[in-house]
Amino acid sequence: MAVITIGTYMLVKFRQLIIYNKAIFGAAIVAFAVTLTEPEKYEYPNTPVLLRIKDKFFEYLVFRRGLYEAAWKITFIALERPLYLASRVNVCRGAVIAFASVLPDPDDTGSYECQYANTPVLQRILDEALPCSGLDLELQQAVKRIAICEMEHDPDHRAVWEFILEEMTEAYADGEFVFSPDRETDFKTAFEIIVKGIVESILDGEWRPRKVGWPGSRMWKEPRTENEGNHGGFRGYRFRQKINKN
Numbered sequence: 182m183a184v185i186t187i188g189t190y191m192l193v194k195f196r197q198l199i200i201y202n203k204a205i206f207g208a209a210i211v212a213f214a215v216t217l218t219e220p221e222k223y224e225y226p227n228t229p230v231l232l233r234i235k236d237k238f239f240e241y242l243v244f245r246r247g248l249y250e251a252a253w254k255i256t257f258i259a260l261e262r263p264l265y266l267a268s269r270v271n272v273c274r275g276a277v278i279a280f281a282s283v284l285p286d287p288d289d290t291g292s293y294e295c296q297y298a299n300t301p302v303l304q305r306i307l308d309e310a311l312p313c314s315g316l317d318l319e320l321q322q323a324v325k326r327i328a329i330c331e332m333e334h335d336p337d338h339r340a341v342w343e344f345i346l347e348e349m350t351e352a353y354a355d356g357e358f359v360f361s362p363d364r365e366t367d368f369k370t371a372f373e374i375i376v377k378g379i380v381e382s383i384l385d386g387e388w389r390p391r392k393v394g395w396p397g398s399r400m401w402k403e404p405r406t407e408n409e410g411n412h413g414g415f416r417g418y419r420f421r422q423k424i425n426k427n
Contacts, residue, residue, distance in 0.1 A: 207248050209276035214251035216272060220261040225369070228260065230357050234348040242341070244400040249341075259368035266368060267315055274320060281323035284330040297333045298389045304329060306378035313364060314371035340395035344403070346379055347390070353380045 223232075235253050242249060259266050287295070287304060295301065307328060311321040332339045352358040358380075360373050382388040395401075 209273055210255075211247055211251045213269075213273040213276075214254045217254065217258050217266070217269060219254065219258060223257070223261055225260045227358055228257065230349075230352045231257070231260075234345060234352075237348065238341075238345065241344075241401050241403045243402055244337075256372070260372060263315075263367035263369050270316070270320070277327070278319060278323045281326040284326050286326060287329040287333070288325075295333065297339065300329060300333060302379070302382050302388055303332060306375055306382075309378065310371040310374035313366055313374060314368055315366045336392075337396040337400045340391045341401070343391035344396075346383065346388075349376055350380050350383050354384070 223229075238249070238253075239246070255266070287300065304325075307325045311325060314321065314324075316324065332342070349358060358376075360377050361369070364370050379388060383390075
């Protein structure tokens with residue numbers, strides 16, 4: 182009994198440590214985004230599609246708006262001004278590595294058990310993409326650990342990103358989202374490898390769609406449709422049908 186109590190206490194304390202560090206990490210990312218200068222004009226060919234997805238995203242998002250605004254800003258700068266962002270990465274390098282250090286290591290197959298069905302696919306894609314990002318190895322490993330653990334252990338956060346992937350998949354299937362034929366060592370190349378890898382795994386039926394009703398209503402206000410009323414779900418319910426159709 183004492184062993185169980187101690188084990189439970191340690192798990193609670195570990196979770197509190199992660200939540201505390203996650204809050205600090207989120208604040209660091211927001212602060213980092215504030216220091217960045219946005220491009221005067223957009224030239225990346227997929228930016229119009231991403232801007233449309235972003236507008237729809239913030240129409241539905243209720244919670245964590247500041248953090249996601251920072252994430253979108255960094256994403257656009259990475260795609261439009263990759264060399265500029267690379268020169269600024271060291272500003273938040275310590276925060277990224279510190280947060281990753283308190284998370285479990287998904288690459289430790291002896292002690293880590295995947296909770297999320299898409300994790301093996303995401304690991305494979307990140308292993309291909311991150312070496313092309315231009316980040317040093319320690320930062321690559323930290324980014325990978327954070328990405329995997331966030332998708333594994335935060336269902337609202339996971340479902341939010343799965344919504345973005347649904348929108349990208351639809352744009353790709355409609356011929357709106359195009360990928361560069363050339364590979365360079367920068368954030369844009371890494372981004373395209375990740376998006377293309379996930380979109381293709383979605384269209385192949387390997388990547389499972391988000392669950393019905395996620396993200397939760399406290400975070401998300403995506404409208405329900407008449408067809409989905411009986412299923413109690415959001416647009417994500419049609420994701421599998423869309424994949425099969427394409």
